[in-house]
Structures are given as C-alpha cells and as structure tokens.
Amino acid sequence: MISIRSVYPRQNPKTTEDNNMGKFNKGGKKEMPALNSSSMPDIVFAILFFFMVTTTMRSETLMVRMKLPTASEVQKLEKKSLVTYINIGPPMETRLGTGTQMQLNDRFAQVSEIQDYIAQEKASMNEADQPLMTVSIKADEETRMQYITDVKQALRQAYALKISYSARQGQNK
Amino acid sequence: MAKTTRKVPALNASSMADISFLLLTFFLLVSNMDVDSGLARRLPPPPQTEEQTTVDVQRRNLLVVLVNSQNETMVTNQQGTEWYTNAEELRGTGSKVALKDRVKEFVLNTSNSEQLPELTEEDFGPPIGIVPVTDQHVVSIQNDATTSYKTYIAVQNEVVRAYNELREEGARKYFNTSYDELTEDQQNQINDLYPQRISEAEPKNYGGQ
Numbered sequence: 001m002i003s004i005r006s007v008y009p010r011q012n013p014k015t016t017e018d019n020n021m022g023k024f025n026k027g028g029k030k031e032m033p034a035l036n037s038s039s040m041p042d043i044v045f046a047i048l049f050f051f052m053v054t055t056t057m058r059s060e061t062l063m064v065r066m067k068l069p070t071a072s073e074v075q076k077l078e079k080k081s082l083v084t085y086i087n088i089g090p091p092m093e094t095r096l097g098t099g100t101q102m103q104l105n106d107r108f109a110q111v112s113e114i115q116d117y118i119a120q121e122k123a124s125m126n127e128a129d130q131p132l133m134t135v136s137i138k139a140d141e142e143t144r145m146q147y148i149t150d151v152k153q154a155l156r157q158a159y160a161l162k163i164s165y166s167a168r169q170g171q172n173k
Numbered sequence: 174m175a176k177t178t179r180k181v182p183a184l185n186a187s188s189m190a191d192i193s194f195l196l197l198t199f200f201l202l203v204s205n206m207d208v209d210s211g212l213a214r215r216l217p218p219p220p221q222t223e224e225q226t227t228v229d230v231q232r233r234n235l236l237v238v239l240v241n242s243q244n245e246t247m248v249t250n251q252q253g254t255e256w257y258t259n260a261e262e263l264r265g266t267g268s269k270v271a272l273k274d275r276v277k278e279f280v281l282n283t284s285n286s287e288q289l290p291e292l293t294e295e296d297f298g299p300p301i302g303i304v305p306v307t308d309q310h311v312v313s314i315q316n317d318a319t320t321s322y323k324t325y326i327a328v329q330n331e332v333v334r335a336y337n338e339l340r341e342e343g344a345r346k347y348f349n350t351s352y353d354e355l356t357e358d359q360q361n362q363i364n365d366l367y368p369q370r371i372s373e374a375e376p377k378n379y380g381g382q
C-alpha cells in the first residue's frame with residue numbers, strides 16, 4: 001500500500017514558526033504570504049448563477065434587418081417563456097432584395113404560415129399558460145402598415161390576441 | 174499496516190476557479206440580457222361568421238385617429254377635426270393642441286359637453302366612490318395600407334401616454350401617491366376608472382396605393 005503521505009509530505013508547523021518565537025524579524029528574507037484564493041471559485045460561481053438566472057439563451061439568429069421604432073410609454077414584457085416573436089423587416093442578405101420579409105423560427109415565412117406557427121408554439125406551452133401567451137411583433141420602422149395589418153389579422157384568426165408592438169424606450173425623433 | 178486514523182488529503186482545488194471562469198465566459202457569450210419591451214395591445218377576437226360583426230357606437234362616443242399614407246394624422250370627433258403633419262405637432266410643440274390632451278379631454282368630458290362622450294355614474298369602491306365616467310368612449314385608430322409603422326407606433330404611443338397621464342392624475346387625486354407606488358388592487362381600481370378603450374380597426378384604402 002502506498003502511503004499518501006509520501007506524495008503530500010506533511011510539514012510540521014512547529015519547525016518554522018517556533019524558532020522565531022519572541023524575536024523581532026529583523027533582516028532576513030521576508031516572504032510575501034500567498035493570498036488565500038480558496039473563496040475565488042465561490043465568488044465566480046455566484047456570478048455564474050446570477051448570469052444563468054437573469055439571461056436567456058440566444059435562441060435564433062436574426063435574418064431580417066430591423067430598427068425598432070421608439071416609444072416612451074413602453075412596458076416590459078415579463079416571463080420570456082410566454083412570449084413568441086415575429087420578426088419583420090428587409091432581409092439581412094442583400095441578394096434577397098429589400099422587400100419586407102417575415103422570420104419565424106430561423107426561416108422566412110409567409111403570412112399564411114402564422115396560424116400554424118402560433119398553434120405549434122401554443123402546443124409546446126403549459127396548458128395553464130396558453131391564454132397568457134403574448135406575441136411580440138418586432139418590425140422595422142419603415143415597414144408598411146399593410147404588412148403589419150395582415151399579420152394582425154392572421155394573429156386574430158389564430159386566437160393569439162395578446163400582442164405587443166416591440167419598441168425601444170426613448171423619445172421619438 | 175497499523176490501523177491508524179488516516180487523514181483524507183485536501184483536494185487540490187486551485188483549478189476550480191479556472192473551470193468556473195470558463196463556464197462564466199461561456200454563459201456571458203451565449204446569453205443576452207436585453208429585456209424586450211413594447212406597447213401591449215389586445216386584438217378583438219376573429220369574426221365568428223362570414224358577415225362582420227359590428228358594434229354600433231354613438232357618434233359622440235367616438236374619437237377617430239386616422240393615419241394616412243402621407244403619415245399625416247387626422248383626429249376627428251363631434252367637436253371638430255384636427256390635422257397633424259408630423260410627430261412634433263402630435264406632441265404639441267407647434268400651435269396645435271397635443272393629441273394626448275385631446276384624448277384626455279375626450280375621455281374625461283369634465284364640461285359634460287354634448288359633443289363629448291356621455292357620462293354615467295359608476296361606483297368604483299372606496300376611496301374613489303361614485304364618479305361620473307365616460308364608459309362608452311372608444312378611441313379608434315385607423316391606418317392606411319401604406320402608412321409607415323414608425324408613425325403608427327408614434328400615434329399609438331401618444332394615445333397610451335394620454336391614458337397613463339390620466340391614471341397618474343387619478344392616483345394622485347384618490348390615493349395621494351404616484352401610480353407606480355400603488356398596490357395591485359389600487360392599480361386595478363384606477364385602471365377600471367380609466368380603461369384603455371382603443372380599437373384597432375381594419376385599414377381602409379382611402380388614397381389608393
């Protein structure tokens with residue numbers, strides 16, 4: 001059996017300290033004591049948990065360009081799990097043109113596909129949360145209202161009646 | 174070997190900090206902090222049958238806010254019509270009455286005018302008591318097909334601002350504090366006193382494309 005002591009030789013603390021007992025430590029080598037960093041992981045873990053709780057994973061990559069309109073009376077959307085996003089704007093890739101496109105879940109979609117999308121999102125939710133579902137419309141400020149209205153009508157048909165026009169907090173210019 | 178009390182050697186935990194820093198940076202990179210915010214609205218349920226269900230509203234109870242394809246805003250009710258050509262005028266920086274003040278006047282009808290919505294007395298519970306309110310008023314926001322979303326949101330924002338200011342005034346009057354500091358029940362009381370009655374009708378194509 002291999003003794004562990006051979007790997008970690010235990011120092012006898014008396015040998016170093018007791019020799020200096022009662023003397024002033026004049027001259028000689030003064031060694032900088034090592035900082036006790038054993039609480040460092042605890043602190044970092046605390047920060048880590050804070051970030052894990054307060055943030056959400058970036059779930060989708062934006063495929064449309066959008067500059068949200070500004071508004072001063074915005075309300076914060078609480079409970080991210082209840083929010084479904086619809087992104088509207090010109091496509092990020094310029095070769096796809098500058099026409100208004102809609103992005104649902106990582107792909108471009110037509111307005112007619114909204115109903116299926118909402119039904120899908122609703123089905124993946126807790127049954128008690130379904131009536132609280134909010135659809136956040138994130139649209140570029142240059143979008144024509146015709147498009148928004150079509151989306152709104154589709155949402156009505158899908159019974160997703162709680163909506164939010166996403167806007168940045170700030171004064172209108 | 175003799176049975177002695179063996180001490181468990183301390184684990185070398187110095188790499189723990191490195192590992193947790195690694196995790197921390199990972200989460201920092203993949204997560205986003207920004208909270209989404211916006212103007213909350215409630216859409217009317219879809220029409221049940223083929224024929225459109227319309228609600229008859231008396232003319233005096235209706236304030237029509239129309240945003241046209243040139244991004245101009247027309248506000249009209251029984252009192253008269255006002256035109257706003259840009260966002261500054263909407264906020265009342267010009268010589269015109271700001272949209273929010275018009276909405277507030279319309280919702281309150283303090284002068285009990287014939288031209289403004291009818292007042293009915295309702296009980297809102299203590300400490301508000303029985304007060305006359307315009308419970309039938311409707312602010313109807315209409316838009317054209319080519320109206321820009323930016324202007325539409327600006328108009329929506331001004332209407333919401335009018336309601337928010339009314340609620341703030343109500344909170345100061347009845348509870349002597351600001352609206353944000355009220356309890357949830359008190360906030361609901363104020364919300365019942367000034368409910369947001371904003372209708373979003375289907376757009377009409379007035380001016381053509």
